Amino acid sequence: MTRGAPIPETVTLHVPFCVVKRGGRKEMRLPEGIAPPHRPDDALVKALARAFRWKRALESGHCATIAELAAMEGVSPSYLTRVLRLTLLAPDIIEAILDGRQGPEVTLARLMNGFPERWDRQQDSIGG
Template structure:
C-alpha cells in the first residue's frame, strides 16, 4: 500500500497587498477551517474506500497524532449547508477551528445548526 497522502483543496489562495484572495476574490473565509474540512472529508473517503483501515494508519501517514486526526474527522459530519457557508465565507466570525476540534459536533444536522447559533 502506498503510504503517501496528499490533501487536495480545490481553491486557489493568493495574497494581494496583504489581503487574502480565494479564487481571485477578497475573502472573509477562515482558510484553516476550510482546509480542515477538506482534509476530514478526504480522510473519511480513505476510510470508506478501505485504502486505510484506521485513524492510526492515517495519522502515521500524515505525521500527526491519532487524536488530532480523530478530532478533525468529526468535521466530515458537518451538514452540507454548514459546509457551504464555510466555503462562501459566511460562517459566524467567532467560530474557530480550535472550537470545532475541542468540542463534540452533534451528529444530527438540526442539532448542529442549534449549536452554531451560539456564535452569531
C-alpha cells in the same frame, strides 16, 4: 496639460476599527453597520478538505485503520479523529464555511471541541 490645485504631500485617513483575535490570528473588526467582505477562514477550509480526504482514504480501504492513516499523515490519531468529525457537519454549515459566510463564532477551535451529531441541533449549538 494644465495643472490644478497642488497635491498635498500628506493625506490623513481616519478608519475606525478594532483588532480582535480569531482562530489564533489577529483580525480587524469593522465598525457596526458595515458588513465585512465574505472571506473563507483558511484554517477551517483546510481542515474540511483534510477531513473529507481522510474519510475517503478510510472508506476506500487505502488505509485500514485510523492509526495507520494518522501515521501516514504524521499526525496523532486523536487529532485525526477530531478533524475527521468535521465530515459530520450539516451541508449548509459546510457551504457557509466554504463561502466565508459562517459567523465569527464558528472557528476551527470551537468545532474541534465537538458539536451535536444531528444537523438540526448544530445550527443552534455552533451557529453558522
